[in-house]
Amino acid sequence: MKMESVEKPKVRIVGEEKVKLKKSFVKPWMGIKYLFKKPVTIKIPFEKIEPAPKYRGFHTLDWKKCIGCNFCGQICPARAIEMTWLEVDGKMEKRPHPKVDYGRCTFCQFCVDVCPTGALGFTENFYLTTGGLEEDLELFNWVPIHPDKVREMNEKFGDYRFPVVKIEKKADGTYVYHLRDGDKIEFKILGYGLRPPKKPASAKPATAQEKKEVSKPAEKKEEPRAEPEKAAEKPSGE
Amino acid sequence: MANLEVPRELREEAKAHDMYLHPIDKDTYELFFGPQHMATENFSIILKMDGNRVEKAIVNPGFLHRGFEKLAEQRPYFTNIALLLRICVPESDVPENIYSMAVDEIVGWEVPERAIWIRNVVLEMARLSAWMFWIMGFGNEIGLYTAGQWAAAYRERFMRLFEELTGGRVYHIYTVPGGVRRDIPGDRWLRQLRDTVEYLKGKMRDFDDILFDNYIMFERTEGVGVMDKKFALKHAVTGPNLRAVGVPYDVRKDDPYYLYPELDFEVPVLKEGDSLARVLVRRYEMEQDLYILEQLLDMGPPSGPYMVKDPKLKNLPRFKVPAGDAYAHVESTKGDFGAYVVSDGTHKPYRVHIRGPSQSHGVTVLEELLKGARLADVPVILKTLDNCPPDIDR
Known part of the structure; x- marks a missing residue:
């Protein structure tokens, strides 16, 4: 990169004698020999090619490993990741989990690179197609599921499609992911953002002091990851 | 009526x-x-x-305007890779590399040898797949569709190699400041690359037969869209278009980067400056690229890490670059591609400027060359200048 440090190599310039060609009337007919060779095209759906191992496809997420640090949300170039507070089996998850919108995602997988615990991963699944129905379009905005589950389905079906067939949304905020093999994942979305959502029903009658007290224990939970979260508040405000 | x-x-x-x-x-x-x-x-x-x-x-122009340079000021340093590579679609590794080279220089990293070797191989592979893309377009323009379809099939081999190396087919998002994102998948990949190079070397003769020696190609391009030396230099034309008017300017020789000082290759130069000269220069460079890749494979990847070790990289979204500025440029198939990055010490660049080759030969030069041309020659002139619309719009 530095001009001074590198010695200029000898430039070998080639002129007309090598570069120029002679026009020919006969040679173009040589292409006919390819009529008798095997075609290179792939006859879909009778033939198929496998994606390369470690092809950058859909995400997976180990919900137990995820610490909700929002590194993925900060690095995302398309801002496709939104932190989501979930409630599984009536218990609120201690940390928010990323929700990936494939309408925005560029599949750069920088979020996987920065994940400090290795919770976020990716699979080779790449089919980003639907029938075009309104409910189909909602499929591609999901909280990724466990990698083992996706791998299990890949072995079963082997066509690298999106692991969820239908996302059912109930009136009370419960989401049901109907997976391809018939399993269901059920959870409730409590809210979005880095701050834990306030519980509306159990909240005490409000005075200013008590409000602070309520918010404190919630913040204590975040202590081990306090620093990145504080830093994360800036971009989310932009 | x-x-x-x-x-x-x-x-x-x-x-x-x-x-x-x-x-x-x-x-x-x-x-x-x-x-x-x-x-x-x-x-x-x-x-x-x-x-x-x-x-x-x-x-x-303007159908692809997305305001890359302004957007790049609002995103962290590493994230910009996923944005800036969209400036050149057929050769997306070039913007990645120039940006990474500039950031490397500002930070003052010594990029590991293995990373340099991989980057160099990736650049040459990108050049070759871009040549294939160009043959596809050019063959179609002059009515020799067979050559175009062959080129599309051979490009698929490079796409496959890229897919295994980087995880993406068209947008690789592979070269990052400080090195590359993944290591080579193994010796099997190197063998596949060598096979592909050998295979393409054989196929070059077929391309000669059907496209470059073809009298139809000569008839369509000879004396069409003539550009003289003075005019080209005035309008800052670079790359094969400049070499076709008799100026032996190649960034790989004149301002060498990566491993190019150690590599042996020739710079083709013709004096005519018409479409035929531009085509023939490109054809010869394609051969030279195959030769360069062969040399790189003979050299073999040096052992060692593929990414610099820096404790600052642990917090990637908040990775801060010291204040400073740097310019880096490489030789792409379109011409001299450069990036100027200014840092003010925060985690986002203060300014990113891209110097694209198509800005000169895709707008002002094209307008001049088209004057007086026949309608049927318009696509020929357009394709032999080989402009890249996203680079013009930026």
């Missing part, structure tokens, strides 16, 4: 703007060339025709 007469006021207004041109007299008319036309990709030209001759050409 309806009256097709254009109102007088409208005609006068159009004349004043110099953009609209209705059939004023019998033979003069306006033709919108592109963006649906295959040759123009995402780009269009408004041609003022006098019969079969082009009287005046006005380039009408």
Whole structure:
């Protein structure tokens, strides 16, 4: 990169004698020999090619490993990741989990690179197609599921499609992911953002002091990851 | 029949703007060339025709404008890789590399040898797959569709290699400041690359037969769109287009980067400056690229890490670059591609400027060369100049 440090190599310039060609009337007919060779095209759906191992496809997420640090949300170039507070089996998850919108995602997988615990991963699944129905379009905005589950389905079906067939949304905020093999994942979305959502029903009658007290224990939970979260508040405000 | 007469006021207004041109007299008319036309990709030209001759050409870009340079100021350093590579679609590794080289220089990292070798191989592979893409377009423009279809099939081999190395087919998002994102998948990949190079070397003769030696190609390109040396230098034309007018300028030789000082290759130069010269220069460079890749494979990847070790990299979204600025440029198939990055010490660049080659030969030069050309020669001139619309629009 530095001009001074590198010695200029000898430039070998080639002129007309090598570069120029002679026009020919006969040679173009040589292409006919390819009529008798095997075609290179792939006859879909009778033939198929496998994606390369470690092809950058859909995400997976180990919900137990995820610490909700929002590194993925900060690095995302398309801002496709939104932190989501979930409630599984009536218990609120201690940390928010990323929700990936494939309408925005560029599949750069920088979020996987920065994940400090290795919770976020990716699979080779790449089919980003639907029938075009309104409910189909909602499929591609999901909280990724466990990698083992996706791998299990890949072995079963082997066509690298999106692991969820239908996302059912109930009136009370419960989401049901109907997976391809018939399993269901059920959870409730409590809210979005880095701050834990306030519980509306159990909240005490409000005075200013008590409000602070309520918010404190919630913040204590975040202590081990306090620093990145504080830093994360800036971009989310932009 | 309806009256097709254009109102007088409208005609006068159009004349004043110099953009609209209705059939004023019998033979003069306006033709919108592109963006649906295959040759123009995402780009269009408004041609003022006098019969079969082009009287005046006005380039009408902007279909791909996304404001890359401004967007790059609002994103962290590493994230910008996923954005800036969209500036050159067929050769997306070039913007990645120039940006990474500039950031490397500002930070002062010594990029590991293995990373340099991988980057160099990736750049050459990108060049070759871009040549294939160009043959595809050029072959289609002059009516030799067979060559275009072969090229598309051979490009698939490089896409497959890229897929295994980087995880992506077109947008690789692979080269990052400080090195590359993944290691080579193994010796099997190197063997596949060598096989591909050998295979393409054999196929080059077939391309010669069907496209480059073809008398149709000669008839269509000889003496079309002639550019002289003075004109080219005045308009800052670079790359194969400049070498076709007799200036031996190649960034890989004149301002060498990566491993190019150690590599042996020739710079083809022709004096004619017409479309034929541009085609032949490109064909010879393709051969040289295969030769360079072979040399790199003989060299073999050096052992060691593929990414610099820096504790600052642990917090990637908040990775801060010290204040400073740097310019880096590489030789792409279109020409001299450069990036100027200014840092003010925060985690986002203060300014990113991209110097694209198509800005010169895709707009001003094209408008000049199209004057007086036949309508059938317009796609030939366009494709032999080899512009890249996203680079013009940026």
